[in-house]
Amino acid sequence: MNLxxxxxxxxxxxxxxxxxxxxxxxxxxxxxGDVWADVEPILKKEQCRLTELWLTHGxxxxxxxxxxxxxxxxxxxxxHAEDRVLIETPEIMERFMGEKMDLEAVHVDRWVGxxxxxxxxxxxxxxxxxxxxxxxxxxxxxxxxxAAFVGDALFxxxxxxxxxxxxxxxxxxxxIRGQIYTLPEKTVVFPGHGPKTTVAHERATxxxxxG
Numbered sequence: 001m002n003l004x005x006x007x008x009x010x011x012x013x014x015x016x017x018x019x020x021x022x023x024x025x026x027x028x029x030x031x032x033g034d035v036w037a038d039v040e041p042i043l044k045k046e047q048c049r050l051t052e053l054w055l056t057h058g059x060x061x062x063x064x065x066x067x068x069x070x071x072x073x074x075x076x077x078x079x080h081a082e083d084r085v086l087i088e089t090p091e092i093m094e095r096f097m098g099e100k101m102d103l104e105a106v107h108v109d110r111w112v113g114x115x116x117x118x119x120x121x122x123x124x125x126x127x128x129x130x131x132x133x134x135x136x137x138x139x140x141x142x143x144x145x146x147a148a149f150v151g152d153a154l155f156x157x158x159x160x161x162x163x164x165x166x167x168x169x170x171x172x173x174x175x176i177r178g179q180i181y182t183l184p185e186k187t188v189v190f191p192g193h194g195p196k197t198t199v200a201h202e203r204a205t206x207x208x209x210x211g
Contacts, residue, residue, distance in 0.1 A: 001121050001145060004042055005190075009033035013061040014192055016149055020121040021046045027120055028075070029054045029140060029149045030192065031106075033064035036072055052120065055079040055106070056151025056192060057137040058086030059164075060093045066106035076109040080129060083136025084108065112138065128179040132172020133160030141183060148199075149190045154180055156189075156197035159208045176209045
């Protein structure tokens with residue numbers, strides 16, 4: 001599996017394109033605005049077809065480019081049902097952002113939840129529900145690759161905001177300790193913004209949620 005980190009959109013949200021050229025398949029995790037312009041040439045170069053789009057949560061900066069990606073590829077969309085209203089009626093986010101953003105709804109084909117396991121790109125994937133920043137925030141964990149894509153629950157040296165509608169810092173703490181810090185220490189954590197980190201590093205040094 002090849003990993004392509006693609007920061008995109010107005011606040012440089014991380015999208016992660018996972019490709020398996022030997023299988024001719026690819027998966028995109030999150031879809032910030034205009035990310036398709038970065039994704040398309042990689043798919044062509046590696047001769048892969050995008051089969052699925054996984055949304056870590058429903059905030060606008062992670063879904064803004066989703067409809068364009070789906071139109072271009074026919075990819076099936078996975079997300080958590082707690083964020084259904086944000087994903088399918090994104091104009092709600094315009095109310096608390098206080099500006100017109102012309103967001104387009106994304107149709108979700110499959111709702112995933114805590115503890116669900118499935119295969120993708122020839123690897124096993126586990127879903128863990130990590131609410132607190134957003135009600136439907138989930139992480140996608142590849143045990144064989146030692147990688148977890150956590151959305152905005154945890155960042156290097158920081159955590160996701162809990163002051164937006166649906167946020168709850170106590171819940172976020174519980175999610176991080178119970179769902180992220182319980183992953184193997186060497187697990188590489190790929191957040192929705194900023195650089196990667198590891199479970200061990202954050203458990204030992206994160207100033208907001210210690211291990």
